[in-house]
Amino acid sequence: MSSEPTPTELMTIAGSRLLRDGRVVFAGVGSPLEASVLAKRLHAPSLTIVLEGGAIDPSMLPGRLPVSTNEMRAAHGASMLAGINDLFLYAQRGCYDYGFIGAGQIDRFGNVNTSYIGDPDSPKVRLPGSGGANDIVSSCREIFIMLKHETRRFVERVDFVTSPGYLDGPESRERAGLVRSRPVAVITDLALFGFDEESGRLRIDALQPGVSEEHVRESTGFELLASDTVVSLPAPTDQELAELRWLRDGEGGGALPACGRKAAAV
Amino acid sequence: MSSEPTPTELMTIAGSRLLRDGRVVFAGVGSPLEASVLAKRLHAPSLTIVLEGGAIDPSMLPGRLPVSTNEMRAAHGASMLAGINDLFLYAQRGCYDYGFIGAGQIDRFGNVNTSYIGDPDSPKVRLPGSGGANDIVSSCREIFIMLKHETRRFVERVDFVTSPGYLDGPESRERAGLVRSRPVAVITDLALFGFDEESGRLRIDALQPGVSEEHVRESTGFELLASDTVVSLPAPTDQELAELRWLRDGEGGGALPACGRKAAAV
């Protein structure tokens, strides 16, 4: 029996379940990458992961997941190491099914801010910036965004649109020329969100185990839409938890049977 | 004592003398490449040769000069094998000092035709085409053109401008946006030509040994300008001839002392 999942684990496992086999996912480091590696290990063996530093289809060493997308750990076992421009241009060419990013601040249209808190001309906080996130949401077909659910992060309107979601709604997104991609899901430790097709606004689709819709609303700085049928997500399985922890810590050997070299690198 | 130079040898050797040490030359196969390799061997050891197929700074094997720019023989001993687009984009970036091409038909403004003889919509002869020649004359800083001198090849106006020279003169060239490069010399088995700065027209600068200005004019289908002082080119030296023949035929060992591996590849 595994110990209780942490909020980050809940979020990561919920994210991993969204990734379908045979697809290509451009994953940011941290939870999006962990979710992608987990999916590949558990239910999507032909999922191709690509990383901003150039690695295409890497097999990470458990316990040595990369901290940055461009380091040796991220390149381990990759089929190809592309130049960074090329790596992004595959996205622009339409070769990637999913773009999977984290976020500092997000608003009801799924717009993401990783640049400035406050007025950009006189900011309260300067954040690390876009990196590849803006490029990912502009070009990968389906966009998944994962972040810890805090009221200060879920705001009516982001202070600065680093990576556009629906801007002010689907029409404004199309008018802006963002026709190659679309935001599909936001995954947090409290819930799973889709986007309302007509308004482009965040919509509660499912709740993390034991979380109430009310709690989600209280933790959100804007009015949330909700699906007709808000379901509860199945709790992480022991297998999911054991695999995730093994990937992260390199200890325990994972839930699946080891099979030579393949077992060490996933 | 070497035997008498052939017309092609005269032309090739005259061309090789124009290439200065420490420069980068984008050379077409055939005589331009032979002239470049000869220059590197004799007086321009730091001349960097680049070839359309991607080879940067190759050292050809005597007797196995490439027939096509993209074959193994062209890549032999190169410092780098670039992709073809990249190879050309270095030119567009301004990295190449000389562009050195052959020509089927040329006119008084140095415009080159390698596409159609006659009306392009109903051509008498379809020629092989531009290949990289159009790109070379558009982007390499100084353009050298080498061809056998025949009246039918030196025409008042080419039937089709595959690779622009001065078009209708320097102003028209600039108006067309051709600001990165300029035609500098035309080398034939009869003479060496420059371009008149004001009119952009072909100008006899020097004559091949034993050739009269009159003979050049008779062999040319348009009125030629001439320098104030038309000189005679020095005859090919025994060393130049021996080296060139060695390069071409791989026999005789060249005029310069052999020094291990370096002697076999130049």
Add this chain to the structure above:
Amino acid sequence: MRTAADKQTTLGEAATLVRDGDTVVAGGCCYSRTPWALLLELLRAERSDLTLGRNLMCYESELFLARGAATKLISSWVGIGLRWGIPRVFRDFVERDPSIYEEWSHLSFGMRLSAASMGLPFLPTASLLGSDLLKRLPAREMRCPFTDELLVAVPALVPDVALIHVHRADVRGNAQVEGPAYMDLELARAAKLVIVSAEEIVSSEELVRHNDRTLIPALVVDAVVEVPYGAYPHECHGRYEADFAHFDAYAERVNEAGVEGVQAYLREHVDDAGSFAGFLDSVGASALLDQRRKARELVSA
């Protein structure tokens, strides 16, 4: 699906992926690393109405025209090499109807593939300016929005099919080459469907060991065929040199009999040979090994 775990197939199966009317672009350059086995297979399968594209085109141009497989060519240069002169049958076809040939410069052709490979509808270039080529092409002058510099915009070329021959691939389609890459990477990324033939299929483990050598990632590849000598009589860098004697024999046939010479070549090497393996058999082991020896000499010299 491009992420399939095994895309290995046969030449015959691969040819069925190409449909009549497709725009097919071949990799390599002139007589280097040409996907010759794949091209012959399209001829054998009697594909028709194709548009055949290639940066520098060798005598596959004449085979496709004479067979009626291609009704249009896109290139920057057509021939075998200076030594073999102007290709007579190509001339005949274009002189009869110039509209069957679309002529670009080498770089502007390449920039069309680059644009497509970058997911862009166009790219600017400094080539073609002032030329008569520009007047006959679907390219147009434009000005830089920052500097006002005059440039030429070329439209993306998105081939229906790319045919590419490489040294090594795994069954997923990750492909590695030795020597120059030519425009293969741009082509593989530009095309809607990518068929790779390889001198050898290697295990994914072997391929990953040299992962910084991978040129083409599986995620743009649809089918992989193992074809040793798959570029022959053209060259494959380090493996075998081009067979100039074979070219000489072809050129002689064409110079003597024009399009009938091409038909004779097709009858012998496509129809009567029955398969690419049959073609190699007719060439004979000693000729193949001889070209291999010459290539080794060049690599080690």
Add this chain to the structure above:
Amino acid sequence: MRTAADKQTTLGEAATLVRDGDTVVAGGCCYSRTPWALLLELLRAERSDLTLGRNLMCYESELFLARGAATKLISSWVGIGLRWGIPRVFRDFVERDPSIYEEWSHLSFGMRLSAASMGLPFLPTASLLGSDLLKRLPAREMRCPFTDELLVAVPALVPDVALIHVHRADVRGNAQVEGPAYMDLELARAAKLVIVSAEEIVSSEELVRHNDRTLIPALVVDAVVEVPYGAYPHECHGRYEADFAHFDAYAERVNEAGVEGVQAYLREHVDDAGSFAGFLDSVGASALLDQRRKARELVSA
């Protein structure tokens, strides 16, 4: 002259090639294959008024700001990594004066270098559309002349100086890397002056034996310096892993003392160390060998 037969020089001499006020762009990415020795040498040489650019910027950003060496940064992301949080000194500087930081997306930054490397004044991209980044940048919307698609044109970035660390180079400047190339090729081709540091200088004969591995040709390189561990404490693929303990110590200093922490780091590792060799000495052989061992593990695992 870029075709000189021998461009080998020292770190000190290389630094004199950089002038105050230059736009300097560093190769590698974040804490991978950073030209750390060259960067420290610019700090040691008291260069000032520089604009420092890099696709993803590590804490060299803070060293250059705190030293007064750089007065402006161009990047898409600044930090060490999630584990070390938001870089505090970078924050302080930008919050005081946002105009010192020009923020692009990763690809749009890369396209600026690509444009320059291709000899083009601009390139189009599908990034930045609809974002607030676009509003604050010297980029502008444009439409495709063929399809009318809305795109963003980014202006070429032509750095005065590129600093690039590689695995192998010859004295002429031909450079080869192992592992990812990041944006080094685009950068080397874009910049007016290119300084390469290499883990090892090899003979041109040795380099030519693997000529299809050459990333950067001598014809764009101006100076070459041999610097083993020249990216340390950052990583060099296959040679040594990044020294996270060194990053931790840096971050701790900065979290405790802000810009004073950076000054202390500079005093110790730039001024007191006296040279990059002195810096490596202070790190100690066992730490260097430990990082080498970890890198080997990753390559062979």
